[in-house]
Amino acid sequence: MNATLDQLCAIVGAGHVLTAPDDQRAYVVDWMKKYHGRALAVVRPGSTAEVAAVLRCCNEAGVAVIPQGGNTGMAGGATPDDSGRQVILSLTRMNKIRDLDPVGNTITVDAGCILAAVQMAANDAGRFFPLSLGAEGSCTIGGNLATNAGGVAVLRYGNARELALGLEVVLADGRIWDGLQALRKDNTGYDLRDLFIGSEGTLGVITAAVLKLHAAPVAQATAMMALPDRDAALALFTRLRGRVGDRLTAFEFMTRNCVDLVLKQVAGASLPFAAVPPAIVLAELSDTDAGTDLPALLEDLLAAAIEAGEATDAVIAQSGEQAKALWRIREGISEAQVRAGKTIKHDIALPIGQLAAFMDECERVVEAACPGLNFLVFGHLGDGNLHYNLQRAPHMDDEAFYALTGSLNALVHDLVHRYRGSISAEHGVGQLRRDELPRYKSGVALQMMLDLKRLFDPGNILNPGKLLQS
Structure with a gap:
C-alpha cells in the first residue's frame, strides 16, 4: 500500500493525499451519520487528467475507489467500508465553470462545482438552472448526476438526467470518455450518457457535464x-x-x-x-x-x-x-424530524393516480402490524415521489423501534412494488437499499446491470458494495 500512496502523492501532490484520521473525518461519515468507514487515503485531484491517473494507479493495484462530491447523499453511496483499504476520490477541487453559452442555453462545469454556484452563474448570465435541493449550498453537480437528483422543480424541468446534455467520464482503467457535447440531437447509437447518470459512481467517475439552461422566470x-x-x-x-x-x-x-x-x-x-x-x-x-x-x-x-x-x-x-x-413549512419537515428523533425513512415513487389509494392501504397495513406509529408523509406529489417516513410510537424506545426497520421496510416496499412503484425515487440505492434491490428488480434487469458493471469495471474497483451486491 505504501507504493500506491507514493504514486498517488506523485500524481496529485502530497498535500492532496489525506491519510491522517483527523484530516479524513469529514469524508468517512455520510450526511445522515448512519454509515461510518475508514479510508486508506482521501485523494483530491485537480483535473480530469489527474483523475485518470489516480484510477489507472488504483486499478493496477486493485485498490477500490469511492467517488465523492459534496458528501450530502442520503443512502450511504459515498462512504467507504471499514477496511481502511479503500481510496476516497474527492472531486471538490474540480470546481471550475468551463463555459456558458447563453445562445445555446448551456453551461459546462466541472463535476465538483457546487450546485448553488451553477445556479448563480446561470443567473448572472440572465439564465436559469432549475435543479433545486435542500443541500444545494454543498452538494456537487457530479453527485447530483451520479444519483440522478430530483428536488422541488422536477414537475416542470425534470430530474438531473433531463438537465444534462453531455458528460466527461473517466473509466475504471483510466481511459477518458469525452462526451461533452452540447447537442439536443445525437442519434449515433447507444446513449452512453444515460448509463452513467444514476449509476452512483459504479461504472465511471463523472468529471464534467454540459447542462441545460432555461429562460429565467420573472x-x-x-x-x-x-x-x-x-x-x-x-x-x-x-x-x-x-x-x-x-x-x-x-x-x-x-x-x-x-x-x-x-x-x-x-x-x-x-x-x-x-x-x-x-x-x-x-x-x-x-x-x-x-x-x-x-x-x-x-x-x-x-x-x-x-x-x-x-x-x-x-x-x-x-x-x-x-x-x-x-415554503418554510415544507422545508422545515426534515429539520423537525431530526429534532423529534430518528425516523424510518422511505423515498418512494408511485403512479400519480395511485398515490391516495397507496397511502390509505399502506397506513392500514402498517398500523395493523405495528400500532401507534406516527406517519410522516410528504413529498413531490406532482411527480409521484413520496417521502413515507415512520416515527416511533410514544410507548417505544429507540432500540425497539429500530429493531422493526427490516419488517417495516418490507411492508412498505412490498406494497410499493405491488403498485408498480420504485423503492428509490431520488435518493439513490447506495448501501441503504442495496440488499433490498433483488427483491424488487426483475432477474433480467439485475443481470443486465451486473453485465454492465463487469464490462465497465471488471476489477470491481469503482464504489464496490454500492447499488449492486458484490
Missing part, C-alpha cells in the same frame, strides 16, 4: 391550500395542471402529522390557517412573461377548487417574504 405565484382529505390533492393537481400546464413548477404535499411536527419543532414556522387541515398542498406557478398575472390566475383556480370541494381554504403569497414563510 413572474411567480405561490399558494398554500388546505385540503379536506388526501384524495382531494390529486383532484386539485389535475385542475391546476390542466389549466396552467408546465407553468406549474412545484406541487408539494404534506399530511397533517408533518405540519403539526413542524409547528412544534421549528422556530418561526406558522400556518396561515386557523387549524391544521388533514392535508396541505404548496403550489408554485412561474412564467417567463412578466406581463402574466399569475396571482390572479391562481386565485380564480383556487376559488373554483374550493367551490368543487377540492380545497377548504387557500392563501396566496402577496410578497416574496410571504412565499418564503409558506
Whole structure:
C-alpha cells in the first residue's frame, strides 16, 4: 500500500493525499451519520487528467475507489467500508465553470462545482438552472448526476438526467470518455450518457457535464391550500395542471402529522390557517412573461377548487417574504424530524393516480402490524415521489423501534412494488437499499446491470458494495 500512496502523492501532490484520521473525518461519515468507514487515503485531484491517473494507479493495484462530491447523499453511496483499504476520490477541487453559452442555453462545469454556484452563474448570465435541493449550498453537480437528483422543480424541468446534455467520464482503467457535447440531437447509437447518470459512481467517475439552461422566470405565484382529505390533492393537481400546464413548477404535499411536527419543532414556522387541515398542498406557478398575472390566475383556480370541494381554504403569497414563510413549512419537515428523533425513512415513487389509494392501504397495513406509529408523509406529489417516513410510537424506545426497520421496510416496499412503484425515487440505492434491490428488480434487469458493471469495471474497483451486491 505504501507504493500506491507514493504514486498517488506523485500524481496529485502530497498535500492532496489525506491519510491522517483527523484530516479524513469529514469524508468517512455520510450526511445522515448512519454509515461510518475508514479510508486508506482521501485523494483530491485537480483535473480530469489527474483523475485518470489516480484510477489507472488504483486499478493496477486493485485498490477500490469511492467517488465523492459534496458528501450530502442520503443512502450511504459515498462512504467507504471499514477496511481502511479503500481510496476516497474527492472531486471538490474540480470546481471550475468551463463555459456558458447563453445562445445555446448551456453551461459546462466541472463535476465538483457546487450546485448553488451553477445556479448563480446561470443567473448572472440572465439564465436559469432549475435543479433545486435542500443541500444545494454543498452538494456537487457530479453527485447530483451520479444519483440522478430530483428536488422541488422536477414537475416542470425534470430530474438531473433531463438537465444534462453531455458528460466527461473517466473509466475504471483510466481511459477518458469525452462526451461533452452540447447537442439536443445525437442519434449515433447507444446513449452512453444515460448509463452513467444514476449509476452512483459504479461504472465511471463523472468529471464534467454540459447542462441545460432555461429562460429565467420573472413572474411567480405561490399558494398554500388546505385540503379536506388526501384524495382531494390529486383532484386539485389535475385542475391546476390542466389549466396552467408546465407553468406549474412545484406541487408539494404534506399530511397533517408533518405540519403539526413542524409547528412544534421549528422556530418561526406558522400556518396561515386557523387549524391544521388533514392535508396541505404548496403550489408554485412561474412564467417567463412578466406581463402574466399569475396571482390572479391562481386565485380564480383556487376559488373554483374550493367551490368543487377540492380545497377548504387557500392563501396566496402577496410578497416574496410571504412565499418564503409558506415554503418554510415544507422545508422545515426534515429539520423537525431530526429534532423529534430518528425516523424510518422511505423515498418512494408511485403512479400519480395511485398515490391516495397507496397511502390509505399502506397506513392500514402498517398500523395493523405495528400500532401507534406516527406517519410522516410528504413529498413531490406532482411527480409521484413520496417521502413515507415512520416515527416511533410514544410507548417505544429507540432500540425497539429500530429493531422493526427490516419488517417495516418490507411492508412498505412490498406494497410499493405491488403498485408498480420504485423503492428509490431520488435518493439513490447506495448501501441503504442495496440488499433490498433483488427483491424488487426483475432477474433480467439485475443481470443486465451486473453485465454492465463487469464490462465497465471488471476489477470491481469503482464504489464496490454500492447499488449492486458484490
